[in-house]
Amino acid sequence: MLSCADFLAEFGDYLEDLADPELRTRLEEHLRECKTCQVIVDSTRKTIRIVTDSDSFSVPAYNVELIVRDVMARIRDKKR
C-alpha cells in the first residue's frame, strides 16, 4: 500500500477528479486506512474552493475602465 509520502506526491490529479483509474484505486485504498490523508484531502479541496471563490485580487470595474482609457490613449498617441 502507498505510504503517506507517496500519497501526498500523487494526489494532485485526484483532487480534481483527473486521476487515472489505476492511480485512483491505489489512492483510495490508502485513504480508506489513513485518517490523516483523509483530513489533508478534505482540507486541500476546501482550500482550493476558498481561494477560487475569494475576491482577494479582484479588480474593481472603474479600474478596468481607467486602464482601457489610458492604454488606448497611449496607443493612439503613438500612432499619431
Place this chain on the structure above:
Amino acid sequence: MSESHAIRNEPFGQCPGLVEAYGFVPNLFRAQSELPRVIEAEERLIDAVVVQGNALSRRQKESLLQTVASVGENHYCQALYRQAIPVEADSALLKFVLKLAKHTPWFCANDVEALRRNGFDDATILEAVVTTAVGQLLCTLADGLRPVPDPGLASLVSSELPELPESFDWVESPGPYLQSQPRPADDFRPYALLREQVGFVPNLFRVQALWPEVVEAEVQAFEQILVPEDLLSRVQKEKILLVISAANLNTYCVAVHSQILNAMGVPSEDSDQIVEDHRRAAISLSDMALLDEVRKLARRPARSGAGFETELLRTHGFSEAQIVEAVAMAALTNLLNTLQAGLGAVPDFPPRRVFSPKDLYRFSRQARPTSDAASPDDPDAEVVARVQNGDIEAFEELVRRHTRRVMATLAGLVGNMDDARDATQDVFLKAFEHIDRFQRRSKFSTWLISIAINTGTELLRQRKPSEPLEDVKDEEGFRPRQIQSWADNPEELVAAAQRSGLVREGVLRLPEKYRVAVLLRDISQFSTEEAAVALGLSVPALKARLLRGRLMLRESLAPYFIRTEKRSPDAQLC
C-alpha cells in the same frame, strides 16, 4: 540587416589578446561588453588558434577565416579579415575549408583523406578544422550582434571562391578522422573540468588531444559561456545547443546534449521534441521565442543570421546581457558542430536521432508551420485578426476583456495594486506593439499572460527578493503539519472580507514559483495546460508546483478553518 536592431556598444576595457590578433579591439567584442567572461573566452580561443597555433601560418589562417566569412556572406567578418592574402584558389586547403564551412553535413572522411594526400599531416588538418570552426563562431557573433563596422574597415572586399560541385553524395564515414590520438595525462585540467561538469570527457575533445592548448581554450569557452547560470539558465543554453545542432543536422551534438539535458532532469521526450520541432515542445512562449530567434543563427541553411530579432527577445523579457549570452551560445554551438563535422568524433552515447539526407530540407523555414494545429479555439481570434489587419480600435475590446485577469495575476505576483496597475498598462502596450508577431500557437490570453508574468517577474527582480512563506520549507522535505479536520463549511467561520485578506496574505507569502502556479490556476482560472505553457513548464511540473502551492496555502489557512467542536489529536502522517 538593419543597424537599428543592433545591440548597443558599450565603453570597453583592455583586451591584449584581441589587440595582438587584430591590432585593436573590434566592435564585435565591444558589443559584448556586458559579458566580460564571454569576451575572455573568445579572446583565449582566438589567441590559441589564430595567434599561437603554428601548423599553419597566421596568414594562412586569416585567409581561411576570410573564406568562412565569404561563405556566410558576413560583411563584418569579411571586412575584419580584409587584409588577408587569399589562399590559392585551387588549393586543397581552400577546398577543404570551403566544403566544411558551406556544405558541412556532406563533409566526410574522404575530404580529410584528400587533404592528407596533398601532404597535410594530422596537426595541420586539425588546425584547419579548428580555424574553420572559429570562423563560424565569429560569423555567428556578427550575425547576432550586428556590430557597427570598425573604423577604416568599412569597405568590403570580394573574394573569389573556387567552385565546388552543386551536390555531393552523403557519405556515412566512421570517425574519428585523425590518426594521431595521444592520451593526455590523467590530471589534464580541461578533462577534469569536463568530468566535473558533464560527468565524462566528450569524444569531441578527445579527438583534439594533439593540440592541448586549443582543448584548454575550448573547454574554457564551455566553462564561461555554457556553464554559468547568472543570466540564461544552463537548461535554456543546453536547449539552444540542441536546437541549433538539430538545424545543422549534427547527430553527435544532439546525442551528447540530449543526454546531458536528461541528466539535468529534462525528460528524453522533451529534448526529443525540441530536436524535432521546438515549437511543439512544452516550453514557455518566451523560451519558444528564444529558440525561434537563435535557430536563425544556425549555419544551415547556408545564409544564416537573417532576421535575428533582438527587439522581439526584449519583448519577451530578455535582458541585453541575456541576449548577448544567447548569441554567444549560438556561436559556441556552431563552433562545436563544425569541429565535430571536421573531425568525425563519434557519439559518446547511442544517438536516438540520426540525421540523414531526408532531413536536409525538413528544417527549411518554408516547411515550418505558421500556426499550431494543436492550438485550441481562441475566443479572441477574430478581434486579434482585426488588430493585426490595422484596426487599432479593436484592441480596446481585448484590453477590456483581459484587464481583470492580467491585473489580478500581477497583483498577486507583485503584491500591490498600484504597481499592478502600471504593469498592466505596460503589458497591454507590449502586446499591442508586438501583436503582429502573435502567430496563434497558443490562445491570445495565454500569450498575454506570459507577457504579464515576464513583466511582473522583472518588477520583482528590481526589488529585494520576496520573503518566503515563514516556517514552511521550500524543499523536497515539505510535509503538511496542520492535520486537524476542517469545518464542514469553513466559509461560515470567517467573514468574506476577512477570507479575502487571509487568501491574499497566504498567496503573497508563497515562494514565487508556487505563487505563480496558484495564481494562474486558482485565481485567474487558466487551465493546467495553459498555465504550463505560460510558465514554460511541462504539465507534470506545473501540477507538482500547483499541488505544493496549494498545500502551503492550506497550512497558512488551517488555523482559521479547523473544526472547533472536536479535535483529532492523534492524527499523524505515516
